Amino acid sequence: MNVAISGQPKQADWQRFFSSQASQLGPDIVGLIQDDRELEMRSLNLIASASYCPLGLRQIEGTHLVNRAPIGMPGRRSVGNCEHLDSIELLAIERAKALFGAEFVNVQALSSTIANVAVFRAVLPADGARVLTFDELAGGHVSHGAMRHITGYNREVASFGVTPMGTLDLDQARDVARKLRPHVIIAGPSSYPREMDFAALRKIADEVGALLFTDIAHVAGLIATGLHANPVPYSDVSTTSTQKTLCGPRNGAFVFAQSRFGDAIDQAIFPGLQGPAGANLIAARAVQLEMVGSPAFADLMQSVVANAKALATGLEAGGCSIYTGGTDSHMVMAFTGEDWERPDLVAKLGEYGVLGNAMRAPDHAGQPRTAFRFGTIALTIRGFDAEDFSRLGRELAAVFVAGPTASIDRARVDLFRQLAASHPIPSFID
Numbered sequence: 252m253n254v255a256i257s258g259q260p261k262q263a264d265w266q267r268f269f270s271s272q273a274s275q276l277g278p279d280i281v282g283l284i285q286d287d288r289e290l291e292m293r294s295l296n297l298i299a300s301a302s303y304c305p306l307g308l309r310q311i312e313g314t315h316l317v318n319r320a321p322i323g324m325p326g327r328r329s330v331g332n333c334e335h336l337d338s339i340e341l342l343a344i345e346r347a348k349a350l351f352g353a354e355f356v357n358v359q360a361l362s363s364t365i366a367n368v369a370v371f372r373a374v375l376p377a378d379g380a381r382v383l384t385f386d387e388l389a390g391g392h393v394s395h396g397a398m399r400h401i402t403g404y405n406r407e408v409a410s411f412g413v414t415p416m417g418t419l420d421l422d423q424a425r426d427v428a429r430k431l432r433p434h435v436i437i438a439g440p441s442s443y444p445r446e447m448d449f450a451a452l453r454k455i456a457d458e459v460g461a462l463l464f465t466d467i468a469h470v471a472g473l474i475a476t477g478l479h480a481n482p483v484p485y486s487d488v489s490t491t492s493t494q495k496t497l498c499g500p501r502n503g504a505f506v507f508a509q510s511r512f513g514d515a516i517d518q519a520i521f522p523g524l525q526g527p528a529g530a531n532l533i534a535a536r537a538v539q540l541e542m543v544g545s546p547a548f549a550d551l552m553q554s555v556v557a558n559a560k561a562l563a564t565g566l567e568a569g570g571c572s573i574y575t576g577g578t579d580s581h582m583v584m585a586f587t588g589e590d591w592e593r594p595d596l597v598a599k600l601g602e603y604g605v606l607g608n609a610m611r612a613p614d615h616a617g618q619p620r621t622a623f624r625f626g627t628i629a630l631t632i633r634g635f636d637a638e639d640f641s642r643l644g645r646e647l648a649a650v651f652v653a654g655p656t657a658s659i660d661r662a663r664v665d666l667f668r669q670l671a672a673s674h675p676i677p678s679f680i681d
């Protein structure tokens with residue numbers, strides 16, 4: 252009763268939630284977001300998987316489509332009013348097919364990791380599957396059958412690594428494949444800076460009757476622009492995230508496959524593993540793919556790769572040795588020397604305002620060594636050129652060589668601050 256009488260003023264109260272600006276609705280959180288944004292502006296982000304999502308894609312993710320869950324597939328939805336959402340999703344699918352030469356595409360997975368879990372579920376027997384994977388230390392990804400990941404659970408997993416030269420150890424891959432008789436060979440670079448010889452893995456897969464599953468999460472932008480050979484047309488399945496070299500928003504994936512796997516993959520993603528993807532995410536993917544297909548994006552990717560070479564050259568000139576001796580991609584792995592514990596590396600570089608990943612990689616003898624992984628996507632978007640990167644490489648090598656106990660060089664901190672200040676982040680200027 253009470254509610255009916257005093258309904259109008261109460262309604263006005265809660266209706267404000269739905270029309271307030273973010274700064275009114277959550278001022279404390281918005282304050283922290285602004286602080287983080289300034290921190291990012293001041294920092295040199297050399298995380299290999301980091302990029303800056305274009306402003307327009309952020310705007311599309313923020314449209315009213317955030318409310319729309321087009322459950323099912325285009326033309327076969329279990330809710331109404333999906334005609335425009337169907338058009339959007341079909342455009343995304345068609346663009347992805349054209350760009351990567353795929354027979355089948357799913358654009359709904361909520362991340363590349365989820366896509367990988369779904370693909371394993373779709374193409375492998377439920378029990379006792381055998382998986383040949385690219386060694387995680389050499390540069391493979393945790394979602395490729397690692398024991399601590401669900402993709403490795405209840406499966407027989409064996410791996411292959413790299414030769415002392417840093418190329419894929421195809422002899423080892425073939426030997427292990429002949430013994431294991433895997434159902435699938437999965438490979439893709441996560442912390443491996445060279446172009447992968449996926450075509451050679453296809454031959455091995457054919458010889459032993461295995462499927463080939465290529466994960467191009469890191470290098471999809473290089474592949475879409477022709478800088479790396481495209482394995483999608485001859486892979487049974489491929490996956491990629493939407494960020495990294497594709498420079499889109501996080502939390503998305505494209506799954507490419509031969510048509511015969513299409514239905515199983517669609518169903519493994521939804522309802523097999525996740526709820527429906529928001530239409531806002533799918534719409535952003537459609538626009539992202541158009542951007543990735545443009546000549547200007549190819550220029551960006553060319554600069555990203557040239558800058559990684561310059562960074563590697565600078566690091567070497569400064570006294571670092573480089574995993575695989577160099578790079579063909581956006582990524583460089585520098586051995587730092589064994590004085591460094593990985594948390595110390597992250598902390599020390601943090602004091603210089605530099606971000607990257609402390610990891611391990613095999614040396615010439617296959618022994619795990621401490622290494623720092625860098626990537627050039629984010630700073631290339633900010634306008635850093637090859638000269639800037641080669642200078643950064645020399646400065647960073649000096650930090651590694653000086654060791655974890657050396658005190659902070661204030662002049663170097665200032666230099667990095669100046670470099671950051673003179674290269675604003677384009678998508679932050681909104």
Ligand SMILES: *Cc1c(COP(=O)(O)O)cnc(C)c1O
Nearest residue numbers: 362363364392439440441468492
């Ligand atoms: C980053 C990465 C993933 C995971 O991508 P998310 O979308 O963050 O889940 C999967 N595979 C490879 C090779 C990666 O590098």
